Amino acid sequence: MPVRRQARPDAGATSLTWPSGGRHLWPSGGGSGAQAHARGHLVYAARGVLVLHTESGTSIVPANRVAWTPAGSTHRHRAHGETDMRIVFLSPSLARLLPGRPAVFRVSGLAREVLLALTGPRGGGHDDEDGAGAGVDGGDGGGAVPGYGRAASGRLLRVLVEELREADEQPLHLPHPRDDRLRAIEQILTRTPDDTTTLAGLGRQVGASARTLSRLLRDELGMTFYEWRTLVRVHHALVLLAEGHDATYTAHACGWANPSGFIAAFTDLVGTTPGRYRAGG
Template sequence: MWPSGGRHLWPSGETSKTQSHTRGHLVYAASGVLAVHTERGTSIVPANRVAWTPAGFTHHHRAHGDTDMRIVFLTPSLARLVPDHPAVFLASGLAREVLLALTGPRNHDDAPGYSRSARARLLRVLVDDLCEADEQPLHLPEPQDDRLQALARLLHENPADNATLAELGATIGASTRTLSRLFRSELGMTFYEWRTQLRIHHSLVLLADGHDTIRTAYACGWANPSSFIAAFTDIVGTTPGRHRAMRGNTGIGGR
């Protein structure tokens, strides 16, 4: 690995080994979609987001669609300025350009790289920019309670399942009241918020694999494409169609 973590071109479906690092790192997909799996849950990283994994967290990455992955490690002094838990941030134009500069051709091969002081200044600009950005709702927390885990397995296997919480509870042997309390206390969201997040995660994977909006909407449990488009736009910040266009032609993937 280069000192910055560098650039990695992954074919669709490529998965890293499970690992942890002594320094926290930022991951950005200049093209494609990345899934970052940690012990706390899964973060989906489309081309307008940056994922943060703190030091010591066991994790692995998976590419959905051919993916241009950029990795930047942070020193402990900079890592203290960002959250102490896995998070996803909106990638501003400035953040994208700094990430690309830190992982571009000036940092490997025979090209002259940035000096240590220049890299330090760029990293500080990047962290300052991320500190101004709100955390994004693209991190799907992983339940720890056995009952929630059983429910999560059912919906991971079939995101289109429109069963109510009461119906799912009857399947796994837990009451609606108990499950609602667990979602709030353990995951910090309602069941319906969590299921919507799961479906959006699944939709990002399907779109990265080349499925169109209509097919993706029905595969993820929406009754009609317009409802899917509204939910997707609310969480991801752009429509599925624009997201696919951006993913396939970011204009920056070769840098």
């Protein structure tokens, strides 16, 4: 897969980039075009919600999660709510300690502070000549973070990676199925998350039995239809909450008959209630 230079950010974004990482302030609805980098990188939403699309699936990155994208993976970002995106690039030696596929991790308090330190005011980062410095460097990636010496930068990055290695991967990565029938159902669920049609009913629309679809879901995604649809709905719920909608509206818009069922499912996947999530807790 060719590694392309980072696309210029959305015209509404404010960007500060340097070889080791950067910061993008996105307006709601802003985002990047398809891009790939020579080094793997972490993205963190200090505010707002990021949706990260890769060839293997879609990840939701709320403020208590960090997403990992390996080197060479084509991806694009989209912001929901006013979003403060932080990005940290890793050297190959550190990248090897993380999965060889896109992943989402819960952010510990220490990891969060390290991410903010590496990308915050002390960084004093600078725009490079074309505003795309974060994606251009194809070398080792071991340079110092602006504002920190090489040794201090290395220590901070190692602490960050060790914290992520200790963290559990989070079920906020929604894998894309390969089978055309499942892809058709994915489009239906994504377009209308409040659709309550059974798997058998959806199967009639795409020309497959519920049994066949269940087997495909198990083989391709490792989950049941209920688990898959719940994950799709929670993805949509995170976006609606970031855009300012309350839990009651979000519950009904995402297919739950009552808010209590939504709150339970949301809390199970995200680790906090919708109310606390909206409040930034």
